Amino acid sequence: MVLSVGERVKGFLFSPSETFDRSKEDTLGDAFKYFVVILAVFAAILAVLVAVAFSLYAGMFGMLGAPRMAFGTAVAGPLLALVFFVCTLVVWTFSVFISGLWLHLWVFLVGGRNGVEQTLKAVIYGETPSLLLGWIPVLGVVAAIWTLVVEAVGVKQLHELSTGRAVLAVVLAVVIPAVVLVALFAAFIATEPGGIFPGLGPGGPGPRGPRFFGF
Template sequence: MIDTIVARVKGFFLEPVETFRQSKNDEPRAVFTYFGALLLFYAVISSLVRAVFGTGGAVGIVADLIMTVIGGFVGMLVFAAWVHLWVYVVGGREGIMQTVNALFYGSTPGLLLGWIPFVGIIFSLWSLVLYVLGIRDLQGISTARAVIGVAIAVVIPLVLIALLAAYFMVSVVSVTTPVPM
């Protein structure tokens, strides 16, 4: 199993399109095992990095590790369902498991190197590119449709978060009374 994971990792870094094509018929168990192994690696390393730069001690590291693994799995499954909705709207009809495959496998760069402070964002963006390539190849749609589906799925939550943050900022500023000097 480790050999398969290592081969997939190399493939998603060096030949992502071919690796996605080879993974089209992967069993859900293999996809979930791959993602789980990389997520566990990410959780351990990122928890240690946060412990070095923060506080919390051993209990904080363990809690952070558990929350990262559970949150990562649940969050990615919810995200996969959300992306699949938009992929379906733009024409993807190969089923939700192909979307799950694209996202779980596409997360490879972000999970392996996204924990690195400041430069990790580059690998998260590379994962976003892999999401598009995976959706395109595994759902059998054009690149433009894959970009549109993934972009809508990513932009809508970002806009909602920005609006929510703006609302709270305005609320705090408008409710706070100035202190006389």
């Protein structure tokens, strides 16, 4: 029997191992329906925050004597919020499936043989902390870390792997892209003429000592 949305939210936040055990028979469709519900809540919260920010800007422009600009901003706020809501749904859904396929490569290499569907379920259910708490400052960082923990638990339970192998798969899936991005950024800086901060480089026009008699 498929758990309710509320039961899964509570379970994946506080007892992921037990909840993954109870969700082994869930289809990918069941997981996706759950994902869409909590993603819609997350996107709606962000959209409201965008609308509020625009309303504040509109009020500021009105106080500065720019009523037309304030009116335009007030109209654009809800429209931008709607666009933001739709884009969040599309981009997050796409990124979750790409992340799931990428993670499955490493799951397979460490011995996971229960199919890509189980990996996708682990990633989808693992998004629970980020989608429910990720919009809150500071707490969002904790939620992101807990998301990785829940994903590792899901990989372990759904693929019947050891804890070490499941953690290794998740760590490799996160660390390798991060290392590549850092390397690309470092290469970009190295190829920039004079570097990003030319005044700080050797021989550059950095700060000089005191001058005496015009020298």
